[in-house]
Amino acid sequence: MTVAVHWFRNGLRLHDNPALIEAQKNAESLITLFIFDTTMYNIEWSGYNRMRFLLESLKVLNDNLTLVGGHLYILQGAPVKIFQMIKEKVGLDLITFEQDCDHIGRNRDNKVKMFCNENEIKYIEKVSHTLWNPKEVIDKNGGVPPFTYKQFQNTVNKIGQPPKPVGNIDWLSTIFEELPASILEEFKVLNDPTPETFGLYPEFPENPIFSHRWYGGENRALEQLKERLECEKEAFVNGFYLPNQVNPDLLSPSSSLSVALRYGCLSIRKFYWDLSKLFIKQFEGDLLPQYSVTSQLLWRDYFYTMSIDNKNFGQMEDNPACISIPWNDIKIPENKKMLECWKAGKTGFPFIDAGMRQLMQEGWVHHVVRNSLACFLTRGDLWISWVEGLNHFMKYLLDADLSVCSGNWIWVSSSTFEQLLDCPLCVCPVNYGLRLDPSGEYIKRYIPELKNMPIEYLYEPWKCPESVQKEVGCIIGKDYPNCIVNHTKVSRGNRKKMLALRNSMTNEHMVPHCCPSDREEVQKCMFLPDECMQQLLPLDNDDSEMYDFYKCN
Known part of the structure; x- marks a missing residue:
């Protein structure tokens, strides 16, 4: 047999x-x-x-x-x-x-x-983990990876639509073979293992209510797909798409399917075709904007294509698609302390800290928050290598895998997937969060020490008068940390570093690096609302706060 x-x-x-x-x-x-x-x-x-x-x-x-x-x-x-x-x-x-x-x-x-x-x-x-075979995409592009997302789109257009899902198996004709006891004993068969079986325990055992918000498995993934399609259908009826990008919800259970896709509990091809059919049905066969509807799925394939032949995609050294930026040395105690504060959610910036604590507690943060966390660690504030952030996310983020997570980190840090260091966007850790969550409920959920802080000080607690701090039971510097950096000062300094690095490079010293084709791609990859894009200013403008998009005033 x-x-x-x-x-x-x-x-x-x-x-x-x-x-x-x-x-x-x-x-x-x-x-x-x-x-x-x-x-x-x-x-x-x-x-x-x-x-x-x-x-x-x-x-x-x-x-x-x-x-x-x-x-x-x-x-x-x-x-x-x-x-x-x-x-x-x-x-x-x-x-x-x-x-x-x-x-x-x-x-x-x-x-x-x-x-x-x-x-x-x-x-x-x-x-079947990707829509297209990354190897085929590279071959179709002349044997080299497509260095822009638009080039990737053009290449897969030449290949044609991705394959449709295959049918189900006829299980009635299937004979299952049993493994003998000798194999099970030799290789430690695991029956109903738990994380504790591997010596892993909850990072936040005192907060079990919110820690288990994501449930694994094919059955739940298919249920989530139905829920997501209903959400998309409602958006189509109201004349827009990508509702989670148009109006990010930081508090409700996410409609994202990225975790199910990461482990393959849900077929990427099923998601793509179900969403495409829904769009075509709603708009009576209009295919032109279809890739916009599925753009996040295509970005995922793009990152896989860029990484499949690059064994160093998850690091800065010897990475042919990544610009080597002289980030701060974390062996220096001060820089190491900064990194540890970021990891622990103790930077003194409540929006950043809420995101980091949610990551540790639940294994998930909304993509708009992820971009904030990544920008703060790298070119925005701390000037620490994206590799440190990647390693932390790879341990705790449910949907992290090396290709997609690396791609996002090096893109947001302006190390690649970006016009060479030409990114004027810097996430303000105060104003960006205030625009996304004006009520402050997100911060109050994940930073309980600030739950009684008046909203006018919630995003900038260091400005809160001592009398109010005592009244609400949260002394800044004791119950909640002071800011570890002056955002306005360091972000301006970091921008000058980027400009100096760009100016020091000649075409002969530039590696072929990936970059967006236009501002629309920047918007889609970073989940930026339309109003944010209108605030982009010219690259060489040295106004002190030009880089803090999503300003309050």
Whole structure:
């Protein structure tokens, strides 16, 4: 009897899973498994919420497989060793898996492919984590990555629409193979593991109410898709699209599907086609603005395309698409302290601190807040490398993966995906938050020490009179920290550093770097409302506060 293994990594779903279909139809019996690869990842790199979401997703996947007579084996170890033992104990004719765009995952997969070739085992790798095959996009672009988002759009237009989701499997004809006890004992099979199984515990155990707002798994992801499509339909009826960008809601449960897409609980192709069909139906076949409706999904594919052949995409050194900026050295105690204050949500700027605490507590922050946090850490205020921010987000942010998260960080920090250092936008940590949340409810939720602070001082508590501080029970510098920097001063200084760096570079010293094609792309990538774009000023204007968009006055 021929045996196939479908190896789940991302793509934790049964719907639209072409690699799983290949395993089911090309062998007489099927094994489904997930491997915690102890040779590739350190469990300590993951925060509690990320691990919980992954384990919830695996449990739902196992439950769904159980309904059709199967079982998901969760093993720990090196994939090649596991497949070798399955070959010896059970027999192994085929391994199927979804393409991984992460260079670490690709190195792992190359080892498995080599093992298959050496042992006359067939393998099938299918593209379903992205809309298009990043390799095909690069080939279609002349063998090089498209260095602008518009160039990426033009390239995928030449390829054509992404494939539609594949159909469901006929489970009635499927025979599931069981793994023998010797394999389960050797590779520590995990039954209903929790984060605590891996030695991970909540970062905010005293605040359980808001910590578990995201639930993993295919079933919940499909429910969220229905809810999201209803939200989009209502927006279409009212004459606009991307409602979460037009009117960001920082407090309500997010309609974003990025977490479900990151783990593949939801098919990116299903989301794309369901949203496109909804738009076409509403506007009677008008396809021209369709890519605007799905722009965030295309940005995701763009980042995967830029990273797939760049093993250093997640770092500044030896990254061919990234400008090397001389950020502050965090080995210097003062800079290290600044970084730790940012991580802990203790910068003294309530809007920034609320975002950082929400990240640690829930594993999620709205994209407009993410951009604020990234700008504050890098070119806006602290002048600390985006790599430090990326590493922190990769540990705690539920939807973080190396390609998309790196792309966003280096873009916002003006390290790449930007006209060479020509970004006049600097997020004011006071005014931007005040515009997004004028009532201050966002700050009060995540910074309880400021919950009684009058609204006129909530975003600038250092201006609050001592008598009022005592009255509300929050002494600045004691119960809540003072500002760690003077925003107006440091943002102006950082801008001058950017201008000096730009002026020092000649065309001969510039690497081919990614950049937006126009201001509209800046707006879409950074989730900026229309009124914000109207406030952009000329690059070389040295007015003291020109870089603080979203001003109050």
